[in-house]
Amino acid sequence: MSNQKLFNVAVVGITGAVGQQIIRLLSERNFPIDRLKLLASKRSAGTKIAFKGKEITVEEATPESFDGIDIAFFSAGGDISKLLVPHAVASGAVCIDNTSAYRMDPETPLVVPEVNIEKINENKGIIANPNCSTIQLVATLKPLYDRYGISRIIVSTYQAVSGAGARAIDELLSQSRDVLDEKQVQPEILPVSSLPVKHQIAFNAIPQIDKFLDNGFTNEEMKMILETKKIMGDETLQVTATCVRIPVVYGHSESVYVELKEDFDIDEVKSLLANAPGIVLQDNPNEQLYPLASEAAGKLETFVGRVRRDLSNPKALNMWIVSDNLLKGAAWNAVQIAEYIALEQ
Amino acid sequence: MSNQKLFNVAVVGITGAVGQQIIRLLSERNFPIDRLKLLASKRSAGTKIAFKGKEITVEEATPESFDGIDIAFFSAGGDISKLLVPHAVASGAVCIDNTSAYRMDPETPLVVPEVNIEKINENKGIIANPNCSTIQLVATLKPLYDRYGISRIIVSTYQAVSGAGARAIDELLSQSRDVLDEKQVQPEILPVSSLPVKHQIAFNAIPQIDKFLDNGFTNEEMKMILETKKIMGDETLQVTATCVRIPVVYGHSESVYVELKEDFDIDEVKSLLANAPGIVLQDNPNEQLYPLASEAAGKLETFVGRVRRDLSNPKALNMWIVSDNLLKGAAWNAVQIAEYIALEQ
Known part of the structure; x- marks a missing residue:
């Protein structure tokens, strides 16, 4: 992945099991990241999380969190996604949403890479990650x-x-x-x-x-x-x-x-x-x-x-x-989608 | 059940979980027993088991164990049933076999009382108890x-x-x-x-x-x-x-x-x-x-x-x-069958 475009990535819901697996996979898979923003509720803001040898301070997720973000992962529950995803989309991010908030929205592709990866090109800012089962x-x-x-x-x-x-x-x-x-x-x-x-x-x-x-x-x-x-x-x-x-x-x-x-x-x-x-x-x-x-x-x-x-x-x-x-059923499917997005740009 | 015929009952395989439940149910249901014979492998012979306030000494199950027995429960594995059931039948007992030994034998009724209790009348000495599932x-x-x-x-x-x-x-x-x-x-x-x-x-x-x-x-x-x-x-x-x-x-x-x-x-x-x-x-x-x-x-x-x-x-x-x-799936279904046999005599 040399000479490849680097992405500004946000992960919303980093205290949950899926959020943690997403961070681990982004690191292990060497995802082409320029800047990584870790977002959570106000309660967890200020926590420090290690990523590739650096410490990243968790910030509170707000509608303003997504300036300059290219790809945003959401796994903080459907209500948070409904609240924040529209702001992230408006900021120009592609949102990979692990909740059920947008899965059945006709405008939102619901993607399992092995099945219908071509659908990611139809996204209008949101790609939904299906239910684990x-x-x-x-x-x-x-x-x-x-x-x-x-x-x-x-x-x-x-x-x-x-x-x-x-x-x-x-x-x-x-x-x-x-x-x-x-x-x-x-x-x-x-x-x-x-x-x-x-x-x-x-x-x-x-x-x-x-x-x-x-x-x-x-x-x-x-x-x-x-x-x-x-x-x-x-x-x-x-x-x-x-x-x-x-x-x-x-x-x-x-x-x-x-x-x-x-x-x-x-x-x-x-x-x-x-x-x-x-x-x-x-x-x-x-x-x-x-x-x-x-x-x-x-x-x-x-x-x-x-x-x-x-x-x-x-x-x-x-x-x-x-x-x-938590992996193919959630975090890995989401990171796979991000890898395809990265490959296409 | 007063003035009712009393039965000589044998239970083969009394150290197993199903055998123990059969004994418990015979007691709790007040099954009309004259004599209760508890049979097991040689290893367990001599053990004493309480039944309705009396102690019964476990005997080794042999082909000669079934003289005078009216009803014999078998739950000591298919091999033991194949070995001993024919002797029990020859002695005149009705055998209720909880193993798979005779279940698919066309001569042997396979009985769940709620479904096909009438089949017990077709028995030629053996009634098979189906698989628990x-x-x-x-x-x-x-x-x-x-x-x-x-x-x-x-x-x-x-x-x-x-x-x-x-x-x-x-x-x-x-x-x-x-x-x-x-x-x-x-x-x-x-x-x-x-x-x-x-x-x-x-x-x-x-x-x-x-x-x-x-x-x-x-x-x-x-x-x-x-x-x-x-x-x-x-x-x-x-x-x-x-x-x-x-x-x-x-x-x-x-x-x-x-x-x-x-x-x-x-x-x-x-x-x-x-x-x-x-x-x-x-x-x-x-x-x-x-x-x-x-x-x-x-x-x-x-x-x-x-x-x-x-x-x-x-x-x-x-x-x-x-x-x-262990109950409706095994011991209780077997005791139910015995209760119907007792009712018909």
């Missing part, structure tokens, strides 16, 4: 969509608590210890911190992520359904999702049933997956090899295995998809 | 099958480690503590104790229960597929299963997609489930009420919630089914 699903299914067409997806998720933030991680770990010590458990965060009823997550499975809608689905499930159609650019795609929180810290797993539009050869399917960008095929039943959250944690790729022909529908197959929800 | 699925779906017909079931499971035995429970608990204490983890039991490769279960999700078959499905998945068809008495039923072990001690959860043969009213579906024997409808999104493994543990019923119309297929619906895998 959606990203690993569409990244894996894209080569099958292109080769055979997909008519229907039925997915059940096994989601890590880190998707609900640092306090949810703390809750799982301390609650697990309490259960092991046979102490009374007092849930305080999960399933949804802003809702009144809390449930134990340690040694349990909670079939609720985000709030319920009138149709009986949760917001998280509707995100998977609607975002998958938007990213694939196919409103005829039938998608059903059940989203479940399980006692895992990092790494979302997904049990996926897929109906293709054409007959397929299962070896060709595996070969397409093995050769797809960003996808690692881990599939050898004889060696008990399949993706595991414990092994996907900390990695950038999406892992797929248990790929097998359905026994009752000859055009269907089943698989198990795992990825680190 | 299958029981809660068919018990819940039976009222919908009767009312609308079912063409297709796609199920992903979230299974507790107690299904893999006491050593798997110990492994989850001690491994969880090791992870919390940041110690190295050394998996020794799961996913399948007799296979060479072991995986961490603490804070993880393992998409393997039992061994793999050549078609890429596991034995556990094939049990769900084949047993569901046999119990429902419908070989045209299309079933797909993905079975996953998660860090839960007691209680299997299932994410289930069901295609009905007829249009349905969602309130009628809920009403059918609420009124079905052995089923408890826990379904109120506004109050964040849905089944949880932590609450189903120790209970005899099967719990169902998250019941909602599918958004892409008007004849399909989705639901979340939870039950204690």
Whole structure:
């Protein structure tokens, strides 16, 4: 990347898990940065954060924070994005928004680089980063969509608590210890911190992520359904999702049933997956090899295995998809988008 | 149950979790027992076990153990059942076998009382108790099958480690503590104790229960597929299963997609489930009420919630089914069968 244009980059929400991963990836990937601005709430302003051997002082994120900024990452919640993204856009920045604020906005491209990177050119200042569970699903299914067409997806998720933030991680770990010590458990965060009823997550499975809608689905499930159609650019795609929180810290797993539009050869399917960008095929039943959250944690790729022909529908197959929800599911997908922006300029 | 016939009952495999639950249920349900014989391997013979205030000495299970026995419960593994059940049958006992040894035998009824209790009359000395994951699925779906017909079931499971035995429970608990204490983890039991490769279960999700078959499905998945068809008495039923072990001690959860043969009213579906024997409808999104493994543990019923119309297929619906895998999934279903046998004599 020598002689390359350098960018003024802002990261909003640097105290959150995703913000921290974005900073780490910008450093590790050697992103061509001229000036890096780290933005957070007033409470965190003044904190110093190390970046490539230098200390950067965190500043309060305000509408005026974006003067001269080329690329701004947002992962401080939907409300902050709705408040500040318009100002960043007005200042001339391209905003990569990790919240759900603009994902379904028809003017805003919703991008997973392995699926629809060309959409970044249609941006009007905002590129939305999809929901974590959606990203690993569409990244894996894209080569099958292109080769055979997909008519229907039925997915059940096994989601890590880190998707609900640092306090949810703390809750799982301390609650697990309490259960092991046979102490009374007092849930305080999960399933949804802003809702009144809390449930134990340690040694349990909670079939609720985000709030319920009138149709009986949760917001998280509707995100998977609607975002998958938007990213694939196919409103005829039938998608059903059940989203479940399980006692895992990092790494979302997904049990996926897929109906293709054409007959397929299962070896060709595996070969397409093995050769797809960003996808690692881990599939050898004889060696008990399949993706595991414990092994996907900390990695950038999406892992797929248990790929097998359905026994009752000859055009269907089943698989198990795992990825680190904070990396490909959030920070890495956002930094990938930034890398493509940088390459094009 | 006064003036009722009393039965000579044998329980084979009384050191296992299921055997212990069978003994507890026989006591709590006041099963009409004349003589109770507790049988185990030679190693455990001589142990004394309390039953209704009396001490019973455990005897070694041998082909001669079943003289005069009316009802024999087997839960000591498939090999023991294959070895001893024929002798028990020859002695005139009705055997309720909790292993997979006879489940798919065409001569042996495979019984879930809420679904096909009439089949017990066809027994030739053996009645098979289905796989835990299958029981809660068919018990819940039976009222919908009767009312609308079912063409297709796609199920992903979230299974507790107690299904893999006491050593798997110990492994989850001690491994969880090791992870919390940041110690190295050394998996020794799961996913399948007799296979060479072991995986961490603490804070993880393992998409393997039992061994793999050549078609890429596991034995556990094939049990769900084949047993569901046999119990429902419908070989045209299309079933797909993905079975996953998660860090839960007691209680299997299932994410289930069901295609009905007829249009349905969602309130009628809920009403059918609420009124079905052995089923408890826990379904109120506004109050964040849905089944949880932590609450189903120790209970005899099967719990169902998250019941909602599918958004892409008007004849399909989705639901979340939870039950204690050692109780309705094993010991309670077996004792229920025995209660029906007792009632008929």
